[in-house]
Amino acid sequence: MLPEIVAQNTSPSLSVPWWKVVYNFSPLTEWIDKSLHNAMTPFWTTVTEMLIIGVLILLFYALVGLFLVYAERKVCAFMQNRLGPNRVGPFGIFQTIADLFKLLFKELVPIKNADGFLFNLAPYIVIIASFMAIAAIPFAKGLHAIDLNIGVLYVIAVSAMGVIGVLLAGWSSNNKYSLIGAMRSGAQIVSYELSVGLALITIVIMAGSMQLSVIVEAQRDGWFIFKGHIPAFIAFIVFLISSTAETNRGPFDLAEAESELTAGYHTEYSGIKFAFFFLAEYINMFIVSSIAATVFLGGWMPFHVSHWEGFNHIMDFIPPFIWYIGKTFFVIFMMMWFKWTFPRLRIDQLLTLEWKYLLPINLVNVLVMAFIVLMGWHF
Amino acid sequence: MEEKEIIPVPDEQQEYVINMGPQHPSTHGVLRLLVSLKGEMVKNIQPHVGYIHSGIEKMCESMTYTQIIHLTDRMDYISAHINNEAVCLNVEKALEVDIPDRVKVIRTIMSELTRLQSHQLWWACFGMDLGGLTCFFYGLRDREKILDIFEETCGGRMIVSYNCPGGLMYDIHPNFQKRVKDFIKYFRKILPEYDQLLTGNVIFHERTKGIGKLTKEDAISFGVTGPTGRASGFSCDIRKHEPYSAYDRVQFKEILFTEGDTFHRYVARIEEMWESMNIIEQLIDNIPEGQFAVKMKPVIKLPEGEYYQRVETARGELGVFVISDGNKNPFRVKFRSPNFSNLSVLNHIAKGFKIADLVAIGGSLDLIIPDIDR
Numbered sequence: 001m002l003p004e005i006v007a008q009n010t011s012p013s014l015s016v017p018w019w020k021v022v023y024n025f026s027p028l029t030e031w032i033d034k035s036l037h038n039a040m041t042p043f044w045t046t047v048t049e050m051l052i053i054g055v056l057i058l059l060f061y062a063l064v065g066l067f068l069v070y071a072e073r074k075v076c077a078f079m080q081n082r083l084g085p086n087r088v089g090p091f092g093i094f095q096t097i098a099d100l101f102k103l104l105f106k107e108l109v110p111i112k113n114a115d116g117f118l119f120n121l122a123p124y125i126v127i128i129a130s131f132m133a134i135a136a137i138p139f140a141k142g143l144h145a146i147d148l149n150i151g152v153l154y155v156i157a158v159s160a161m162g163v164i165g166v167l168l169a170g171w172s173s174n175n176k177y178s179l180i181g182a183m184r185s186g187a188q189i190v191s192y193e194l195s196v197g198l199a200l201i202t203i204v205i206m207a208g209s210m211q212l213s214v215i216v217e218a219q220r221d222g223w224f225i226f227k228g229h230i231p232a233f234i235a236f237i238v239f240l241i242s243s244t245a246e247t248n249r250g251p252f253d254l255a256e257a258e259s260e261l262t263a264g265y266h267t268e269y270s271g272i273k274f275a276f277f278f279l280a281e282y283i284n285m286f287i288v289s290s291i292a293a294t295v296f297l298g299g300w301m302p303f304h305v306s307h308w309e310g311f312n313h314i315m316d317f318i319p320p321f322i323w324y325i326g327k328t329f330f331v332i333f334m335m336m337w338f339k340w341t342f343p344r345l346r347i348d349q350l351l352t353l354e355w356k357y358l359l360p361i362n363l364v365n366v367l368v369m370a371f372i373v374l375m376g377w378h379f
Numbered sequence: 380m381e382e383k384e385i386i387p388v389p390d391e392q393q394e395y396v397i398n399m400g401p402q403h404p405s406t407h408g409v410l411r412l413l414v415s416l417k418g419e420m421v422k423n424i425q426p427h428v429g430y431i432h433s434g435i436e437k438m439c440e441s442m443t444y445t446q447i448i449h450l451t452d453r454m455d456y457i458s459a460h461i462n463n464e465a466v467c468l469n470v471e472k473a474l475e476v477d478i479p480d481r482v483k484v485i486r487t488i489m490s491e492l493t494r495l496q497s498h499q500l501w502w503a504c505f506g507m508d509l510g511g512l513t514c515f516f517y518g519l520r521d522r523e524k525i526l527d528i529f530e531e532t533c534g535g536r537m538i539v540s541y542n543c544p545g546g547l548m549y550d551i552h553p554n555f556q557k558r559v560k561d562f563i564k565y566f567r568k569i570l571p572e573y574d575q576l577l578t579g580n581v582i583f584h585e586r587t588k589g590i591g592k593l594t595k596e597d598a599i600s601f602g603v604t605g606p607t608g609r610a611s612g613f614s615c616d617i618r619k620h621e622p623y624s625a626y627d628r629v630q631f632k633e634i635l636f637t638e639g640d641t642f643h644r645y646v647a648r649i650e651e652m653w654e655s656m657n658i659i660e661q662l663i664d665n666i667p668e669g670q671f672a673v674k675m676k677p678v679i680k681l682p683e684g685e686y687y688q689r690v691e692t693a694r695g696e697l698g699v700f701v702i703s704d705g706n707k708n709p710f711r712v713k714f715r716s717p718n719f720s721n722l723s724v725l726n727h728i729a730k731g732f733k734i735a736d737l738v739a740i741g742g743s744l745d746l747i748i749p750d751i752d753r
Contacts, residue, residue: 080516176397180419180734251510251582259405259508260738343582344510346735347419 023319026142053145057134061283066096068282068332075336106271111174114268118172123269123276125165130283132158137290138212140300140321151212152200155291156193159246162284163189166248166255169277170265181264184347185255188245191354192252195242196288198362202235202369203228203295216299221306223298229377231369236296238358238365240334243288245350247281250339254347285335286328293327300324393417401430405508405738408748410722412737419733424726428719432752439712444470444544444679447712451699452538454716455750457500458693460493463542465699468623469688470544473681473703480625481669482546484662487625488559489529489541490690491655495566496525497693498648498655501745505645506577508742509586514577521569528558544679546672559663563656570652578649587642591728591740594639601727602720605695606647607744611639617691629661641736644743678707694718694745718750 032052036045070085070093077084085092111119136151136158138144148154163186170182203224207215218224224232245252256264266277293299300320304312345353400411409430415423435454439447444466451462464486471478499522506514526536532552533539541548577583593603598611608615616633618626634650636643681703689698695717702711721744729740 076512080513081520082516176395180397184419253510254735257510257735259510260734262404340513341576342511343506343577343580343586344735345582346586346733348733349582349585 023316024141029142053135057131057145061131061134062279064286065279065282066100068286069096069099069278071329071332072282072336075333076340079337079340100275103275104272108271108273109268111268114174115172118168119268120273122165122169122172123273123280125168126162126280127165127276127283129158129160129162129165130280130287132161133287134283136212137287138216138294138299139324140319143321144213147211147213150210152204152210152215152291152295155212155287156197156200159284159287160189160193162280165280166265169269173265173268175268177261177263178265178267181255181257181261181267185248185265187347188248188252188254188350191351192242192245195238195354195358195362196246198359198366199235199239199242200291200295202231202362202366205366205369206232206373212294212299215295216301219298219301221304223296223301223303225296228369229372231365231372232296234361234365235369236292238362239292239296240331242354242358243292244335244338245354247284247288249281249285250335251342251344252350253339253344254350257344259344285332289328289331289335290324292331293324297327297331298323299327394422399737405741406748407504407741407746410746410748410751412725412741414734414737416734419735421729421732421734421737424729424737426722426725428722428748428751430752431749433749435753436712436714440708440710443707444681444709447709448542448544449540451714452540453749454714454753455692455694455697455718455747456538457497457747458493459538460489460541461690461692462697463540464490464624465688465690465692465697467542467544468690469686469699469701470679470681472688473684473686473701474544474675474679476545476673476675478546478673479669479671480667481671482673483625484666485547485551485671486542487629488659488662488666489539490624491658492525492528492559494693495652495655495659496522498652499525501648501693502573502577505742505745508738509577509583511577511580511583514573517573517576521566524562524565528555528562531555531558543672543675545675546670548672550671551666556663556666559659563660563663566652567656570649573649578645584642586735586739587645587743588640590641590732590736591743592638592640593724593728595637597724597727598639601724603695603724604717604720605691605693605745606634606651607644607721607724608695609634610636610643610647612637615696617689617696621689623688623690625662626658629658631658641739641743648745680705680707681709689715692717694747694750695721714753716750716753718746718748722746722751 033045033049036048040048073095074084085095088094088098133155135145136148136154138147166185166189167182170178170185173179203215204210206224206228207218209215209218219227225236228235244250248255256266258264261267266274269277300323302312302315302318302320302323304315394415394417396413396415398411399414400406401409406412411427411430413425413427414421433453435450438450442450448463448466451466452459455462499518503515503518503522506512506518529539530536532555533541533548535541593607593611595612597603598608598613603611603613604615612635614620614633614635617623618631619633631654634647634654636647681701683703683705686701686703687698689696696715697717698715700713700715701709704710725741725744729737732740
């Protein structure tokens with residue numbers, strides 16, 4: 001069957017010049033899709049596409065993880081008057097790869113009286129949650145694995161799954177430090193999920209859609225953080241704070257507070273299982289930064305000012321992917337910045353901040369935003 | 380279906396015990412705390428000490444007085460110079476040696492530099508205990524400059540062993556005065572930066588204010604001295620009350636607060652750094668000419684009797700008690716170390732707070748474990 005189909009169709013060609021692909025990836029993806037359809041049955045096409053996308057995301061995931069670990073070490077080093085990694089490769093860029101190999105070869109220490117199944121399962125849950133969330137993020141025009149019509153909801157839901165892994169890790173380790181860390185993390189993530197959701201809803205009200213590609217497209221003539229007056233800005237700040245808390249980072253790293261709980265929920269993990277937690281933490285940071293960039297800062301959309309045609313045209317020359325990466329790393333840098341500046345909060349202060357300050361502010365903010373949208377006061 | 384009766388777990392059974400240490404990042408050494416917790420609440424703390432007990436007091440009995448000095452370095456190794464000075468002062472007092480002014484002034488300057496670097500290290504570690512990791516590097520960066528000054532003059536960086544009975548091991552390095560003045564100029568600019576990074580932070584205030592309150596009465600009854608005691612209003616500065624070396628000829632404030640919480644223990648140390656710089660500035664240009672040591676007998680024998688000398692280390696009052704039977708070795712030596720008394724108050728003030736507060740309180744007591752274990 002297969003060769004016959006190939007013989008009947010002429011192979012499709014890319015509809016645009018190859019260099020224009022960086023501005024819009026859809027022709028490329030369509031071309032790949034058509035070519036695969038020509039070569040095999042629809043079922044196998046889907047399977048192949050899924051495999052390709054899976055491998056690409058996995059590759060991207062690993063690269064981002066490695067880069068972020070390196071970036072954090074460099075950023076924190078410069079904030080602390082140090083040089084940071086500078087031995088392996090130029091400027092130490094291969095340091096994280098060397099670390100990865102070290103972690104791969106390390107012994108996986110078995111824990112006495114630990115719940116073996118859950119203990120081994122926990123890192124996978126954490127990593128799968130972050131892996132799933134990355135699928136919905138639009139990296140550039142026409143470059144996302146899946147464009148769900150409830151993209152925002154999907155990302156919130158999936159990234160919240162990670163807490164199950166953290167809880168399991170703490171519970172199954174047979175270590176009181178781990179258990180305290182896991183319980184803290186549970187309380188923390190459950191509370192801050194709320195603020196993340198409400199901050200995003202503020203923008204969803206404005207965009208009128210939960211689909212991430214629509215949200216990005218709606219920011220063609222100005223990013224939401226500028227369009228949405230003060231409520232959008234407040235929502236951005238709240239999102240930044242609560243997403244930092246959700247990823248167990250910065251001044252909210254109570255779950256792994258090393259001065260109190262040694263390493264919190266992953267105290268007993270070693271080798272590659274520890275690396276999974278470590279990697280997931282950085283990918284989660286990348287995901288929340290991507291969402292912040294997409295929802296508040298326009299995602300891959302270049303910086304546009306309405307009616308400034310010449311200016312907008314110049315901005316369009318910079319490929320969307322660069323815009324996306326730039327914005328994401330701006331948010332990541334902010335998160336690193338306050339991680340390395342602030343002391344850590346206490347658990348009761350953490351919950352006070354959420355339930356007594358962020359949540360009421362957020363609720364009022366949603367109302368104000370709804371009012372502004374109803375009256376058509378936004379730009 | 381059979382209905383099960385739910386029996387509430389009694390309060391005392393809800394408690395569980397965790398072992399903080401001997402290997403724990405925030406016990407600053409090999410201190411072991413058995414902490415009874417209920418949830419996150421600290422119910423009881425039982426310190427277990429002695430993991431690095433090296434028998435310094437017993438070793439002293441088989442050593443000469445000159446040798447003892449080098450053992451005291453290893454007790455409170457962060458304020459090593461002041462420990463040395465305590466033994467030297469004790470020996471000199473017993474022998475009624477007249478110490479040249481030059482020695483007194485240099486000893487005072489070195490003591491204050493030691494106090495400065497000790498507080499810098501404490502600030503660095505305290506910031507780290509609270510989760511602000513950048514503090515650690517800022518503190519160590521500035522401490523390094525003092526250690527360089529020590530290295531140039533004494534040869535040692537941390538464990539200096541610069542004192543000997545009758546004076547100093549050798550004269551100060553020609554660069555000493557210039558470098559100290561440069562450092563004071565530099566550090567006067569840097570110290571406000573510490574405040575910007577940590578003291579003014581809202582989270583820091585939340586974490587420290589009202590945490591681990593120690594009243595003046597408790598401070599006195601537990602024998603808590605040093606900045607920890609003074610933050611509670613216990614006027615215990617030996618430099619003020621029983622001036623030794625050149626402390627009687629300098630003007631300085633005794634830092635006193637009445638609140639006695641973690642925040643004021645912190646502020647007391649920051650203020651002490653300013654005072655230390657004042658003291659050094661008053662003395663550094665007025666180092667008198669003269670000998671750097673008095674000639675002593677090669678074998679020092681104290682006359683029969685009991686001798687006691689107190690000094691103010693960076694952590695509080697260090698007492699050296701020597702019983703001599705007239706030999707070249709002391710009959711008995713007892714060190715009254717500040718950290719041991721300061722640790723004893725931990726259970727009293729940290730009860731009822733959370734684990735994170737326990738770490739903050741422990742950090743604000745500024746414990747050096749070898750000084751406890753000796």
